[in-house]
Amino acid sequence: QNWVKFDINPIQNNVKTIIHCETPLVDKRVVKSSSGFREQRYVIQTSLDIGNSKWLIEMTLTNRDSMGFRMLLGREAMSGRVLVDPEQKYLLGQPSTDNLKELYKNSEKASSGLRIGLLASNPELYSNKRIMEAGEMRGHEMHFLNIKECYMKLDAKTPEIHYRGGIILNQFDAIIPRIRPSIT
The missing domain is CATH 3.40.50.20 (Rossmann fold)
Known part of the structure; x- marks a missing residue:
């Protein structure tokens, strides 16, 4: 069985908090980005927790350093489970800096740069x-x-x-x- 090993930076605009991950590879797929660029991406399966709900989703891996958000949640992951209201935001509460520090306290800190x-x-x-x-x-x-x-x-x-x-x-x-x- 093939596995993939990757790092994630879970906090937006923070490259110092790193979580090392490894998981079985589900598939490789060619994905078309919003800018029209096609690339082959690794596909993994992971659980998604939103509020009190939790379910398995497939996720593609790519380097998003130059993109606006760390992750985009696709329609297939939400289908039949989530209703999107584009006029609302942070319906489950916006995480504070203290919440994020507590949540990721066991993550590795990136070695400081120059x-x-x-x-x-x-x-x-x-x-x-x-x-x-x-x-x-x-x-x-x-x-x-x-x-x-x-x-x-x-x-x-x-x-x-x-x-x-x-x-x-x-x-x-x-x-x-x-x-x-x-x-x-």
């Missing part, structure tokens, strides 16, 4: 915001460093970045320079 500084002049610039978001989504600790408030001491043995009046920034794993020619 400490990365983004050296640029405009924190509101779309491309700078996207770099910061992308780094955080991948588990890195991102810091915006305003180029106008720092200077660099560059030498072969002890290079340093001094920031906001002389604070030495030496705890970074990487610096991403995004410096306009007019500032260099």
Whole structure:
């Protein structure tokens, strides 16, 4: 019997909480995404708990890091059991941060990523915001460093970045320079 092994991040916009899973493989199917892209996905069987009800469903596995939600519940999983009211939300209650922490307290915490500084002049610039978001989504600790408030001491043995009046920034794993020619 074939099995699949996969990790899930159960909390929306949180890549640090990880649950390792393995289960028997039910099938492989070609699935067409909402954008029209076709891909072959692994199919597993799992139980779905909603309110006081619980039943078995088939679920396809795919990487949803670039998508809006961690999971989409399809019509076949809900058929004959769930009635959808598009005007309502959180009918069973919205989970609080404390509820989620309690629910996933035994999950593994992802190893922390790199400490990365983004050296640029405009924190509101779309491309700078996207770099910061992308780094955080991948588990890195991102810091915006305003180029106008720092200077660099560059030498072969002890290079340093001094920031906001002389604070030495030496705890970074990487610096991403995004410096306009007019500032260099």
